[in-house]
Amino acid sequence: MIKNEEMHEAVPARRDSMSAYLSPLANGIKPSGIRRFFDLVSSRKDVITLGVGEPDFVTPWHVREAAVYSLESGKTQYTSNAGMPELREAITRYLDDSFQLKYDPAKEVLVTVGGSEAIDLALRVLISPGDEILIPEPCYISYSPITTLSGGKAVGIETFAKDQFKLCADELRASITPRSKVLILCYPSNPTGGIMTYEDWLPITKIVEENDLIVISDEIYAELTYGTKHVSFASMPGMRDRTIVVSGFSKAFAMTGWRLGYACGHPDLIGAMLKVHQYTVMCAPIMAQYAGLEALSEHGLEEKDRMIESYNQRRRLVVKGFRDIGLECHEPQGAFYAFPSIHSTGLTSEQFAQRLLEEAAVAAVPGDVFGLGGEGHLRCSYATSVPQLTEALERIGRFVQSMKQM
Amino acid sequence: MNELQLKVLDLLKEDARRDAELIATMLGEPVEAVKQAIHDLENDHIIVKYATVVNWSKVDDEKVTALIEVQITPERGRGFEGIAERIYLYPEVKSVYLMSGDYDLLVEVEGKNLKEVAAFVSNKLSPIDAVLSTKTFFILKKYKQDGIIFEENEGDHRLMISP
Numbered sequence A: 001m002i003k004n005e006e007m008h009e010a011v012p013a014r015r016d017s018m019s020a021y022l023s024p025l026a027n028g029i030k031p032s033g034i035r036r037f038f039d040l041v042s043s044r045k046d047v048i049t050l051g052v053g054e055p056d057f058v059t060p061w062h063v064r065e066a067a068v069y070s071l072e073s074g075k076t077q078y079t080s081n082a083g084m085p086e087l088r089e090a091i092t093r094y095l096d097d098s099f100q101l102k103y104d105p106a107k108e109v110l111v112t113v114g115g116s117e118a119i120d121l122a123l124r125v126l127i128s129p130g131d132e133i134l135i136p137e138p139c140y141i142s143y144s145p146i147t148t149l150s151g152g153k154a155v156g157i158e159t160f161a162k163d164q165f166k167l168c169a170d171e172l173r174a175s176i177t178p179r180s181k182v183l184i185l186c187y188p189s190n191p192t193g194g195i196m197t198y199e200d201w202l203p204i205t206k207i208v209e210e211n212d213l214i215v216i217s218d219e220i221y222a223e224l225t226y227g228t229k230h231v232s233f234a235s236m237p238g239m240r241d242r243t244i245v246v247s248g249f250s251k252a253f254a255m256t257g258w259r260l261g262y263a264c265g266h267p268d269l270i271g272a273m274l275k276v277h278q279y280t281v282m283c284a285p286i287m288a289q290y291a292g293l294e295a296l297s298e299h300g301l302e303e304k305d306r307m308i309e310s311y312n313q314r315r316r317l318v319v320k321g322f323r324d325i326g327l328e329c330h331e332p333q334g335a336f337y338a339f340p341s342i343h344s345t346g347l348t349s350e351q352f353a354q355r356l357l358e359e360a361a362v363a364a365v366p367g368d369v370f371g372l373g374g375e376g377h378l379r380c381s382y383a384t385s386v387p388q389l390t391e392a393l394e395r396i397g398r399f400v401q402s403m404k405q406m
Numbered sequence B: 001m002n003e004l005q006l007k008v009l010d011l012l013k014e015d016a017r018r019d020a021e022l023i024a025t026m027l028g029e030p031v032e033a034v035k036q037a038i039h040d041l042e043n044d045h046i047i048v049k050y051a052t053v054v055n056w057s058k059v060d061d062e063k064v065t066a067l068i069e070v071q072i073t074p075e076r077g078r079g080f081e082g083i084a085e086r087i088y089l090y091p092e093v094k095s096v097y098l099m100s101g102d103y104d105l106l107v108e109v110e111g112k113n114l115k116e117v118a119a120f121v122s123n124k125l126s127p128i129d130a131v132l133s134t135k136t137f138f139i140l141k142k143y144k145q146d147g148i149i150f151e152e153n154e155g156d157h158r159l160m161i162s163p
């Protein structure tokens, strides 16, 4: 017979706090800096926000209507894991027409729950423990934490305002080690609005080739360029099969809440991502997929162009506004963010953003949350109405002026 | 009309209070060119007037609006023009359109109350020789006018801060 005490000994000692149950990976991730700032903002009224990373447009009505119609006609089931075949076909047609990217809808396209899931899947299937993932910064806040969660090591590569936040070949080369495996690209860039041209890409392709890197190219802002047309990294000579293109409907089609994105690439890579996707989320929501199909219709593309024209107008307004205030601001060529420098005020970006919120009731995201090179800047989204932007710029102007007088 | 004028029109149609400076910034064009474009648009009567869209139902004001379908016999030589003019010169007439289909003119009339509109129809409009018949419809509620939705419920629902 076993005695009571002996039975107790078989049970491991109790953990002393709930967080002790968490895996070290999950425990090690910090909450996003954006989140932290969010708490501060939500305690205030009358705030004009330039802190929003999503369109101010509601999804165009014909797209919403298509989703409503799909529901009315009883389309409420799972779809094929990779996404509805007609949507995958529409996506490949669209990528070909827009960016000269050719993919086979049957094997090289995966419809995901937002571009977010596509990035996560790509990292999960590529990373082995200890692999180094190269990330030009300032960048979208998720890359580094998801890399960590996938067991990899995020290696930031600083980019600079003087280069319009382009990825510099020398900086990239200097960051490469024998453990380097993946390069994450995001152009047009959140938060800087920087883009890369054909000529900018060329030296990068050489380094990618020489070092046998795989590239995750987050092109969720591809449509939002002003002046120059977006050049997909995957369309560069020799880069197609080394690149997983990640994109989605959130930004250009004003569909953030639908959670619809996609990844395209070599069938072996997409196939592996499909496996993980199938076991984790099964498929993207069917109504969102019907909405996406409508968004890629001729009518949807017109609406998209109309929205882009409007962002462009507001971009000019904001850049001029910051420069008139006396804040240095490189001209963003893509996405819907301006990334002015607040160096001249002598404050850190965190201090500036906090005081701007408290004293001028304008919310913007401090640049340091986006990683290397972000400090000293402020991310300001211009996806906001013209009267709001004008008012925000006036408030910022008064705030900067008041600091000078002290 | 040139491309700049078209773009200027679009921006002014959204908000007539935008000045040349703001429009020039938004379009990335020189202020002088935008001023000239506005000047030309006004001169050519492409911009006819800067007006305010009012949601009168929010004002304590008992105005009523009616749409009147009017059938007429066109005049020799002038067609519908002369009669249209006789009608649109009345100040209570807000708009007059020549229509295809079952009737000829669509006339929008505004009055203080139902009686006033009815009086206009029976005393002014119907007696015109060329007018064969009228059919009056009163507007009960305006949801959207000139592309502007009155009770917009699609405001900004975004979080204050997001990725």
Ligand SMILES: Cc1ncc(COP(=O)(O)O)c(C=O)c1O
Residues within 6 Å of the ligand: A053, A113, A114, A115, A116, A117, A140, A186, A190, A218, A220, A247, A248, A249, A250, A256, A259, A260, A261, B163
């Ligand atoms: C660079 C970048 N990639 C991906 C995403 C996520 O997009 P989705 O809504 O498609 O998940 C965002 C959203 O802010 C983004 O800025």
